[in-house]
Amino acid sequence: MGRPPCCDKSNVRKGAWTPEEDAKILAYVSKHGIGNWTLVPKKAGLNRCGKSCRLRWTNYLRPDLKHDNFTPQEEDLIVELHGAIGSRLVVGFLIHSLSFPLSHLCLDSRWSLIAKQLPGRTDNDVKNHWNTKLRKKLQKMGIDPITHKPMNQVVSDFESISCLTSIGNQPMPRLNRTANNSLLTLTNSPPSSLSPMESFCSIDLVMTPTLKQPENNPINDNHLLNVLAHLQVTNYDAPQPHYLSEVSSTSASLSSTSIPSPSFSVKAESGSQNQLSCQPSVVQVTPSSPSNWSDFLLGELSEFNPIKQQDGQDLRGLLSSTSTQFQMQNKMNENQNNGSIVGNHGEASSSTNSFIEIILDLDREMQKAFPEVLNGFSDY
């Protein structure tokens, strides 16, 4: 049953490609075009896995690729898009999952999305350039490469949310950076010996092992309300032991070898725009201080527009204001004036409710305003 294997994995060549092998692929592709990569090694006379051939072609041999250095303009764009896309997928997901109409997201993967905006560059190029150059450049400038905020603001944000998220005697786990910044750890008790600067890491993640989407179930509003409630403060469960793992700091994300992926990706499935596929895994949170939720959210609204992204249009255009953004701002302001948005530590519960209510209110308003457009997105 099933397909036959594409190649004898134990008997294929690995490692660097020779010019002769490159020439074979180029000759094959120029003659037959790209199609089924599993056939390419046999037909091109290569002792390689089809997957390896595909990678060589897409990352190196494609004639439209640039092989020169990244220009300052390209670097600026990568930083800009990384800031817009990079680490804020989850809140977009939450908004989306609460049926917020403008955010029926199609969250393409980060590097490929950025690479699409840079003609002649691959996702691998962009990823490598980010990891080796741009991330360090930002760090030298005192900017956190994950949140794209000044380091001191990230620290104060984290201090704020740390205060908020202690429940009874159960402190929020803390992400720590070792003295040489080489490792990140997640601990369940405040490391009193560390200064704020030492103890924060990329602050971007709060691991919440209880917040898994039920497998194979469509996203469900009740579940997501629970998620939001968890995120905002209540019922924070202690992390499981395996979360107390060392992780690489190179990407500030948790190592996939020892810990479940922290990403929570959401995609509109091709061919059925109303269906979401959800990879159940640990939720990734960007804990700006609660008082910054509105800023944070407004960013999300302008940044994630799946229709434009699918059309491959310039993502930077998405950063402009929208009427909904103003509505959100107004709603936030109203609630702030009413004292219901958390500005002070310890008002988390009302903040949670307000946050959810704001989203649902806006959702209802948008549904009223554009029923014919939005009805299709209310099913999940």
Add this chain to the structure above:
DNA sequence: AAAAGGCTCAACCGCGTACCT
């Protein structure tokens, strides 16, 4: 001059989803 350490980037690995038999 050469040893050590750092850096770069092509290639690989593992995962989730799509698709095929």
Add this chain to the structure above:
DNA sequence: TAGGTACGCGGTTGAGCCTTT
């Protein structure tokens, strides 16, 4: 429908090159 691979992705690795001591 089940069981398998293909595909596409992000994360990681390691050989080769470069810089520093």
